Amino acid sequence: MIEAALPGAEVEVIDETGAGDHLRATVRAAQFEGLSRIDQHRLVKAAVKERFDDGQIHALSVKTEPSG
Amino acid sequence: MADAELKSKVEELIGANPVLLFMKGTPEEPRCGFSMRVVQVLDTLDVEYGAIDVLPALQPLREVTAEISDWQTFPQLYVNGELIGGADIVEEMFDSGELAEALGVEQPADTPQAAPAPAQSGPPGQSPPMQIE
Secondary structure, eight states, X not given: OHHHHXXXXXXXXXXXXXSSSEEXXXXXXXXXXXXXXXXXHHHHHHHHXXXXXTTSOSEEEEEEEEOO | OOOHHHHHHHHHHHHHOSEEEEESBOSSSBSSHXXXXXXXXXXXXXXXXXXXXXXXXXXXXXXXXXXXXXOOSSXXXXXXXXXXXXXXXXXXXXXXXXXXXXXXXXXXXXXXXXXXXXXXXXOTTSOOOOOOO
């Protein structure tokens, strides 16, 4: 889902509780270059918004890195 | 649609406080682990900040911050009117020294940094991080 919104991104998602609703995502994307961290996170959160809205995800911890 | 009166009040607060934390609970008694982590970082940096407990008006404040900052989870740390981020970003920027820079304070010498610094005993002036059982 994140990969679809940010083509070329490297995404690693860890399921922290085993229940699939508390996730930790590390995202590396060229699209992050030049953006502040908050804007990088906004991109990731926008990409997964649907899953929050429908309740499939309750918590998502995000770490972003530009990849150049 | 966010409450217009609440929104202008929040905007006023963000403008009036150079460092402002919206959190669950209070700095003395955080009610959420993420909020506690941001409080610990700010205490470690020894900065003055305003803190607002969002719990009494959680949903209205979510709607307001969604409009103001396109962000609706708490905690939220604002510095000079700009949303810096929540706990993840605050900790990441603290570890890298960027947060101290943004706040115009010195990175404490005795805290772990992204690049491991040689062990050295700095002045023991900082208060220890808060412990919550």
